[in-house]
Amino acid sequence: MNSKKILLLGFGIPLLLVVAIASFLILPWLLIFIGIYLEPNPPTPMNKHGEFPFHLVYEVDDKQYTIDDTIICDYAGIGMDEGHGKYIKWDEHLANGEKITQKLMSNEDQFSITLFNGFVQGQGGTFINYDLGNPQYYLGYKKYTSYNPGRVSISSSTASGIISEDELWNKYKIKIIEAKFSQPMVGNSISTSSSYKDVAQNAAKGVTVISQESSYSPNTKLIIFTWKNDTDKQLTYEDSFYIQEKIDGKWQDVYREKAVGFSQDKISFDPHTQITYTYDISKYTNNIPSGNYRVVSPVLVPLKERSYEAHVLCGEFTIN
Incomplete structure (x- = not known):
């Protein structure tokens, strides 16, 4: 082996090690950012x-x-x-x-x-x-x-x-x-011109999220889903989510005053596998009212090596 190859090898191994460590440290924070970024914007106030x-x-x-x-x-x-x-x-x-x-x-x-x-x-x-x-x-x-x-x-x-x-x-x-x-302004509420965008438009294709129960009681703490990955890709997700309720035909965030609870732990979801995933909704509420709800979780879909596309997983459930 000539000296040039030895030199390249000497630089290459530490460089790969640095890249691997950086990916390990950066990816959890990337998941957090993507999860927040994919949340719908709060409604815009009419009076600014x-x-x-x-x-x-x-x-x-x-x-x-x-x-x-x-x-x-x-x-x-x-x-x-x-x-x-x-x-x-x-x-x-x-x-x-x-x-x-x-x-x-x-x-x-x-x-x-x-x-x-x-x-x-x-x-x-x-x-x-x-x-x-x-x-x-x-x-x-x-x-x-x-x-x-x-x-x-x-x-x-x-x-x-x-x-x-x-x-x-x-x-x-x-x-x-x-x-x-002074008295506050009256009739401000939120702007009717705010554009509505359903976050499910960005749902990961080829992945289904199905509730294991047809409905749950208001004092339910845990909502259990079956996740099925029918794609050829290994997805990456974290143990975090937020809740939406269907109001007047549109999905809207609820319990926004509570922390979303994003974590730094990355978890792999292998291709062509099925897992059981449990959402602990007690971090948001201990007595959720009757209605139609869904949980939204951020997920990363790989495009190529160390390159990801941000998507979400949405699972609907009913409280009776």
């Missing part, structure tokens, strides 16, 4: 911009503050992450440029201004924020039954969450004297 004046007077340590400003809310497009799948992004700021703090509070995004940022005896560094109302509320995208702006929340090493005005005054000597907020 609004301006809402407010008036706030409050007292901190015997010093009074007054804010007269305008809350500006905007639809900011579609976001994606492994925890929530696809979701609507919102933007909110004040007309005068004052900073608004955004954080997740009681399963809702809270857009607030800071009333207090300092040290409190016994609990260390402490933030106390006043909720100005979120874009979903003002633009009418979400219907609330018992919510209005004006929640006060605390964040410290020993205390976190919504607090009452009595606790705000008795413990922190902060008092809300007067607060007036």
